[in-house]
Each structure stands twice: as C-alpha cells, then as structure tokens.
Amino acid sequence: MAMLKGRRVVLGVTGSIAAYKSALLVRELVKAGAKVRVVMTPGAQEFITPLTLGTLSGHPVHSELTQDRNAGTWTDHVELGLWGDVILVAPATAHTLSGMVEGRGDNLLLTVLLSAKCPVVVAPAMDRDMFTHEATQANLQALEKRGVHVIEPGEGELASGLEGKGRLAEPERIREELTAWFTERSPLLGRHALITVGPTHEPLDAVRFIGNRSSGRQGVAIALELAQRGMTVDLIAGPIEIEVDHPGIRRVNVETALEMEAAAQSALLNRAPDVIIGTAAVADVRPTSPTSEKTAKTNLPSSISLTENPDILQGLNEAAPPSCYKVGFALAHDDGLEAALRKLEQKKCDLVVLNSLADKGAGFGHTTNQVRFVHGPNRIDSFDLKSKQEVAVDLAEVIQSQLSERPTLS
Ligand SMILES: Cc1cc2nc3c(=O)[nH]c(=O)nc-3n(C[C@H](O)[C@H](O)[C@H](O)COP(=O)(O)O)c2cc1C
Known part of the structure; x- marks a missing residue:
C-alpha cells in the first residue's frame, strides 16, 4: 500500500x-x-x-x-x-x-x-x-x-x-x-542514497557571493532515477532552480558549503546510506569575514581574504560504513583523467564520474553530458554524449549491480 x-x-x-x-x-x-x-x-x-x-x-x-x-x-x-x-x-x-x-x-x-x-x-x-x-x-x-x-x-x-x-x-x-x-519495478527498494547537488553560494555581504554555474540537473536526474528504482534519497541541495517532486526524495535546501556539510553529515547520522553521491560543485573557498549588511560600492575592499572550505565528500566517505558505495564527480577543463584518479584515492571513492569542459555539450548548464566512469586506473568506461537522464540511468545500473553484492545498511 x-x-x-x-x-x-x-x-x-x-x-x-x-x-x-x-x-x-x-x-x-x-x-x-x-x-x-x-x-x-x-x-x-x-x-x-x-x-x-x-x-x-x-x-x-x-x-x-x-x-x-x-x-x-x-x-x-x-x-x-x-x-x-x-x-x-x-x-x-x-x-x-x-x-x-x-x-x-x-x-x-x-x-x-x-x-x-x-x-x-x-x-x-x-x-x-x-x-x-x-x-x-x-x-x-x-x-x-x-x-x-x-x-x-x-x-x-x-x-x-x-x-x-x-x-x-x-x-x-x-x-x-x-x-x-x-x-x-523497484529493485532498489529498502536502499538509501545520500546525494549532494548544485553549487554553493559563499556570502561576501548581504547580497554578494562567490558561486559557480552548476545547475544541479545531473544530480537531480540521478536522485529521480534512484527514487524511481525504489530508493529513498536524502538530497542536500545548494541553490538550484529545479523543483523535485518524488515521494522517495527528502530534500534539504542549503546555501553555503558549511551548511551543506552540516546537513549531509546529519542526514548520514540519521540514516546510514547504501550509496553516497557527491555531485555538488562545492565552492573551494569562502570569504573569511563576510559582512551581514550590503557593503556600499565606495567601501568595497580591494582584495578578499579567503578560507578553504571543507571537503564535504571526503568527510562523508570517511564517516560512512565501509560497505557504502561512494561516488564522486569531477569536472575537468582538460582530459582530467589523472585528476580523477587522484580524487578517487584522496576522497576514498569507489567511482569518480568524470566530465570534461573540453567535450562539447558536457558539464555545467547543459541538458546533456559526456562522462567517463573511472573505477580505477585499469577500469575506465567511456560513454557518448547523452542526456543527463541517460547518464543517470547508466550510473543507476552500476549502483544497482554494486549494491546487489553488499548488505543493506539501514
Ligand atoms: C451500453 C454500452 C456499454 C458498452 N460497454 C463496453 C465495454 O464494456 N467495453 C467496450 O470495449 N466497449 C463498450 N461499449 C462500446 C464503446 O462505448 C464504444 O466502442 C466506444 O466507441 C468506446 O470509445 P472509447 O474507447 O474512446 O471510450 C459499450 C457501449 C454501450 C452503448
């Protein structure tokens, strides 16, 4: 029922x-x-x-x-x-x-x-x-x-x-x-996913921020695909304009990297995920001393002091149970394979989904994406340019096959 x-x-x-x-x-x-x-x-x-x-x-x-x-x-x-x-x-x-x-x-x-x-x-x-x-x-x-x-x-x-x-x-x-x-039709029923999505906005003052052009489309497509397959999903969403309407998806909206980290860690503590997917384009740095009021044009500083943001995905992967399947996303401006392999190791991921700005139609803002699934130096699966929904299906297939060999965590 x-x-x-x-x-x-x-x-x-x-x-x-x-x-x-x-x-x-x-x-x-x-x-x-x-x-x-x-x-x-x-x-x-x-x-x-x-x-x-x-x-x-x-x-x-x-x-x-x-x-x-x-x-x-x-x-x-x-x-x-x-x-x-x-x-x-x-x-x-x-x-x-x-x-x-x-x-x-x-x-x-x-x-x-x-x-x-x-x-x-x-x-x-x-x-x-x-x-x-x-x-x-x-x-x-x-x-x-x-x-x-x-x-x-x-x-x-x-x-x-x-x-x-x-x-x-x-x-x-x-x-x-x-x-x-x-x-x-819900082969992943009883399984749980934690997904971060979208950009983060790091305030400079009451109206200005540092951010990026991530639309959140790829992450939302993945959340919907997994929910269609029966999973419950905690979707920790930075500022994106997409409405998400699925009973299996619980969405928490955040603005900054610190908020995203807190919300994702709290979701993880609340319910152990069988899969973690870090699609969010988290700002690497935040202004060290944001002001709560709008700074007048005449008072704008000539330089901004920045503080490094935490690595949210790495933190989640370290806190997650070992049998949780961990997926990171990497957007490269060149081939990016070396960086993806590094990310795989550093962030303790099982898989890095790599897309490159060098490929036409891939990455931020597009409805399409061209990706490589980097499982390790000896296993890299390359895909053609596809819609973000189709990429989500490809990823869901990998997740489904991985989870079939792992115990249910929650
Ligand atoms: C009293 C009455 C009962 C009908 N009951 C059925 C029925 O149970 N099944 C059926 O296939 N057609 C039934 N029909 C025929 C359809 O109403 C008719 O084929 C109609 O064109 C169906 O159009 P629709 O499929 O666009 O609704 C019935 C027609 C009448 C007058």
Whole structure:
C-alpha cells in the first residue's frame, strides 16, 4: 500500500459500462496516497460524469483536446503524459486498446498515451465475445510486447447477460496489482542514497557571493532515477532552480558549503546510506569575514581574504560504513583523467564520474553530458554524449549491480 504513496497516476477512463467502477478505483488510489489525475474519453462521459471523478480525485478532469475555442486554449497532453509515474487505463475498451496499438491520436487520452514517457497499465473490460475476439487478443499481445502491463479481467456475469471473462477487475484488485507492479519495478527498494547537488553560494555581504554555474540537473536526474528504482534519497541541495517532486526524495535546501556539510553529515547520522553521491560543485573557498549588511560600492575592499572550505565528500566517505558505495564527480577543463584518479584515492571513492569542459555539450548548464566512469586506473568506461537522464540511468545500473553484492545498511 505504501508503495502508492505520492505516486502520480494518470487514470484513463474509457467508454465501458464498467466506467462507474472508476469512481471506486479513484477512491482506492487516493486512499493509498496516490495523486490521481483523470483523463476521460468522450465515450466514458456517456457512463459517468467528470464531476464525480473530479470531486473524488480532487483535480479537474481532462477530456477534450481543446478547452476554449474562442480563447484558443488547449489541454496540454504532453504535460499530462510527462506528469504521471504511470498511466492506468481502467476500464480499457476494445476501441481504446486498438487505438493504442495503431498509435492513433483522435482523443485526448490517446494523445496523452502517445506522448507519455512513463509505463502504461491497462485493465480491459468488455463483453466476453469482444474480449475473446482475435482482434482484441492480438491487440493485447501487441501492447504487452511493447511493455504495457495488462491487468486481466475477471470472470463471471457480464452486463450483456453473458457469462465469461471480460469483467473489469475489481478496484481493490487493480490497486493491489498496481502496488505489486510498482514494487516489482523497484529493485532498489529498502536502499538509501545520500546525494549532494548544485553549487554553493559563499556570502561576501548581504547580497554578494562567490558561486559557480552548476545547475544541479545531473544530480537531480540521478536522485529521480534512484527514487524511481525504489530508493529513498536524502538530497542536500545548494541553490538550484529545479523543483523535485518524488515521494522517495527528502530534500534539504542549503546555501553555503558549511551548511551543506552540516546537513549531509546529519542526514548520514540519521540514516546510514547504501550509496553516497557527491555531485555538488562545492565552492573551494569562502570569504573569511563576510559582512551581514550590503557593503556600499565606495567601501568595497580591494582584495578578499579567503578560507578553504571543507571537503564535504571526503568527510562523508570517511564517516560512512565501509560497505557504502561512494561516488564522486569531477569536472575537468582538460582530459582530467589523472585528476580523477587522484580524487578517487584522496576522497576514498569507489567511482569518480568524470566530465570534461573540453567535450562539447558536457558539464555545467547543459541538458546533456559526456562522462567517463573511472573505477580505477585499469577500469575506465567511456560513454557518448547523452542526456543527463541517460547518464543517470547508466550510473543507476552500476549502483544497482554494486549494491546487489553488499548488505543493506539501514
Ligand atoms: C451500453 C454500452 C456499454 C458498452 N460497454 C463496453 C465495454 O464494456 N467495453 C467496450 O470495449 N466497449 C463498450 N461499449 C462500446 C464503446 O462505448 C464504444 O466502442 C466506444 O466507441 C468506446 O470509445 P472509447 O474507447 O474512446 O471510450 C459499450 C457501449 C454501450 C452503448
């Protein structure tokens, strides 16, 4: 049940007589802590009103591609598709299943399904003969081949008066199957990560600071990827502009290196991490004597005295249990391999992810990255230029394989 807490479910409701059960399904999902947004086909509205599902889900129901013809507004199917952790089509009619197979986009739900990046689950509901028809069975097989999970309909008396298979699975069973399905897709469930992310800002006075251009995108992508795989994540974030919304991620916002160190050490004491990932671009130095007021332009000092900041990752790695897997990041302006190998040793990391400003599209500010995984002098894996999400997937694969050989620490 806890598996559904905070999960974002786009519930597609289609024109089956069983659409009335979607009201109970919304209740089941909401009670389990899921966030539910309902998309109805025009056909579904013949069976149940948007008002019912909107009230139960606590969100407006979407059903039309366009909203106000005069104002020229539309429903953002791409945004809806990207919002969900899963799209659950329940009940799924024979018509919608065939539209999914063909990749048709003639209603809002089908366009959401086409633009979604998240997995899809369908719970078919139809008359026995429609369900056993060769076309429907072929469509279900085609969808399963594409990775769509099918919640089998139940057997029994059908609305048509026929007996047989085709009844929408009961809402409680759909909720249970969805929970089991999420659990199955969470190979890192029960594991915990501590991730630092973003730059730090070291104040000179009330308004000025020393900082850097780290956007935090790579670290956030890693946190999300690990959370998707079931991990809980303590995300210690310097000043970044990215919103992070995942039930498995607990975010603490900090400004300075000293604050980041304190927050990360306290998170570590609170819960032993199975993996530590230092993606933060911590300022190496801080002004020795910042002032709490804004210094007037005429009073600006001609030089600034600086104090070295602590090495946060090294401190964490030293405090962590030996079987914790420790990952550092290194941004080099040249090849950087030697520096990465040094970092590996000095900071007591198991892996350093190296990216170089010499590679186009890599490093700060970009949505892409090109990295090398430096495990040691004799094991360096080089990757092509990829999106930061794809880099996160590559790293998560390494972490998953490493943790499979290590005991759970918390
Ligand atoms: C009373 C009634 C009940 C229906 N029940 C189902 C059903 O359970 N399953 C199904 O696949 N189609 C059912 N249909 C047919 C669909 O409503 C029809 O194929 C429609 O085009 C589906 O559109 P949609 O998939 O876009 O919602 C039913 C139609 C009527 C009139």
